[in-house]
Amino acid sequence: MGTMVGSVEDYGEMFQDAVDQTSGASLSSSNQIENPVVYKLVRVAQDGRLVPATDEEMLEVKDLVENNENDISVVPDPGQYEYITDEGSPSQFLQLDSLEGSVTITPKHIIRLLNPGFFQLETAEAYTENLNSRLESKEELVYGSQMPFTLLDTNYHSSNELPGDEEFVLSEVLLQEPVCFSSDGCGIDQPMDVSPYSNAAGGSPKAPALSTTASTPGASRDTEEICLGNLSIKALQDTFRATFGRETTCKDKLWLERKIKMGRINPCVIPTTSLTVDDTKLILGGQDSDMVVAFSKDTFDEGRASPDCIKRHPNDFGYSPVEAFVDHYSGNEDFEGEYRSAKRVRKATRRYIEEISKVDDEKQQSKESPIPSKDERSINTVSSGRRVVVTRMVSLGGSIIQVPYVSHVRRSRPRENIMALGEFNSGLWEVKGNPEESDLNLSQSQLNNDVKRVSGVKSVSGPVQKKLVAHCVLDPQMQITTNDQSYKDHSKPKLREVDEDIMEPEYMDSSGDSSDDSTYNRVDRPITQSAMRRKHHRAWSLSEVKNLVEGVSKYGVGKWSVIKKLSYSSFPHRTPVDLKDKWRNLLKACFARAPSNKMGSMRKYGSMAIPSQVLSQVKELSQKKSHVSPARKARMVKASSRHGFL
DNA sequence: CTTAGGG
C-alpha cells in the first residue's frame, strides 16, 4: 500500500547507514541511530555547489512563500495532529505530502519561488557528505502547493495558533536549521559544529548561551517562550548561536524566536533516502511539467514519480497521508523493512549512467562520484511516464544504487536523423530495457538510416534498393549488395571507428566501401581505445580524399551534394556534409603547413597524412574557389553518368 | 534538401 513516510528511527538509521558507507564519518555514539535526517535550506551557486542559505535568504524565501498563500492550500486538518504525539519521542516530523511547483535559482543565487512555493533543502546527510567529498552532495527538494510541509508536533502546535496555519508551518520548515551529525568542521560556508537537539535521546545543545533558553526539549514550552520573548535581540542572537553554532545577523526578533524554538524542537524528519532522486539536485516540477513526488512506496518502487502519483494519492489510498504516517511512526515494523528494501530506486540520467558505467568498468576512483551537471534536468527523467525499466546495480561510493541497464558498449551510431530516432523511440526501445534487443533495434534502425543516407530516400524499400542494385550492376567491383553492405557497415562498427586523422595508406581506389571494409581489419591496427574511440569516425582513405579533390576540381567548392552524387556513389557512408567537413579539414591541413615539402608530414603513429601533392591541389582549388562553367559541369555530369555513376 | 559554419 501507499505508505507515506518513515519514522525517525527509520530514517535515522538509514542516514547512518549512508554515512557509514560513504563517508565513514564517525558519528557520536548512542543517539545517532535516532538522528533524524534534517533538511537545510540551501541555495545553488553558479558552480552548482550547495550553499547553506543565509538567514536573509531564508527570510526571503519565507516571504515568498507567504506571499504565495493563495497557491498554498491549507495543511491537514487539525484533528490529525493528535495522532502524532508520541511520548518520549521527538514528536516532530516533517511530512512531505505532495510536491508541486518549481523553484528556480536565479543567477543572483537567491532561491526564488515560482508558482506555488518551492524551495530546496539539503539533507544533513548531504551535509555530512559534503565534508568528506566535495563532489558529493545530495539534495532534496521539497515543497507542495497542495500540502506544504507539515510539522507534526503536537506539543508545539497545540500551544500555538496552529493548526491549519500554513504560514506557520511553512515558516517552521523554512526556519529549520540543519543538524550536523559529525563533530568535525561541519558546514560549507560556516561551521556547524553544534548539534541541536536530537531525539528521544534528548541531546542538548552545546554550550548554551543562556541556560534558560538552552533547556532541554523536555522543558516547558511556555516557560521557554516567555524567556525568549523577554530576551533582547542581542540575547536572542546569542541564543541562536548557542543553539545552532553560528552567528546570525538577523534582527527580526520574532524570527529569532521562532528559529530558536525550532532549534529546540527536534529536526524535521523526512524520508530523504527515498526522495533522493537524481544527482545532487532534485528539482521537482517545472514551469510546464506538473511534476510531483509522492512518498508512496508504490511510487518509489518504480523509481519515479509521476504527476499522477501525487495527485491521486490522497484519494486512492483512502486515508490521509498523515494517518499513514502515523501508522508507521507508531511502530509498524514490517513497514520499515519493506520500506527500506525499496529505497533508492531511481532512474538515473543518461550521463549519470554513463559516468557510472565508466567508473564501474575501470574500477577506479571509487570515491569520486560523478558530478551531474546542473543543467541536467533530472526531473524530466524521473517524470517521464510510467515505464518498466530494467535496472542493474551499481556501486557508487560504497553504496549500491540501481540504474537502468544500458550497454557499456557505446551504442553504435547515434541517430543520424531525428526521424529514425523518433520512430524508434515511439517503438519499444524505451520500454524494453533489454540491451540485446536494444542493440538489435538500434542496428536495424541505423541500417535503415544508412540506406537513407545513401539514397536520400526515406524508405528502405522500393527506389532505394533499386537504385543501389542498379549501381552494383553498373559497377562491377561492387560485389556486395546494398543490404549486405549496410549490414556489414554496422556489424563491426568498432573496428571502423578510427581517428579521423589516421589515413589509410591502402589502395582504396578499387570500389570504395567494400574494399575499405576488407582492408580495415588489419591486424596491426591496435584495438586500443583510441581506435574505437568516438562515435562513427571513419578514416578517410586516400582514395576518398583524392576523389574529393577531384570532385571539387570538377564541380567546385561547395558543390558537395553534386560531388557526393557523382563521385561518391561508391562511398555510401559519406554524406555531402562529410565531404564538406573533410574539405574544410584539408584546407586547414594544407594551409597549416604550407611550407611543407614532398610528402605530407607524418603524423604521430605513422598515420599517413595527405600527400603534399594532394594538399597543393587542395590549396589551388581553394584559391580559385569554385566556379566551373555550367557547360563543363554539365559535361562532367554527363560523363560521369556514362561511367556508371548516377 | 543543401550549404555553411560552429561545436
Add this chain to the structure above:
DNA sequence: CCCTAAG
C-alpha cells in the same frame, strides 16, 4: 562527426 541556421 554532429547539429543547426539559413536559403
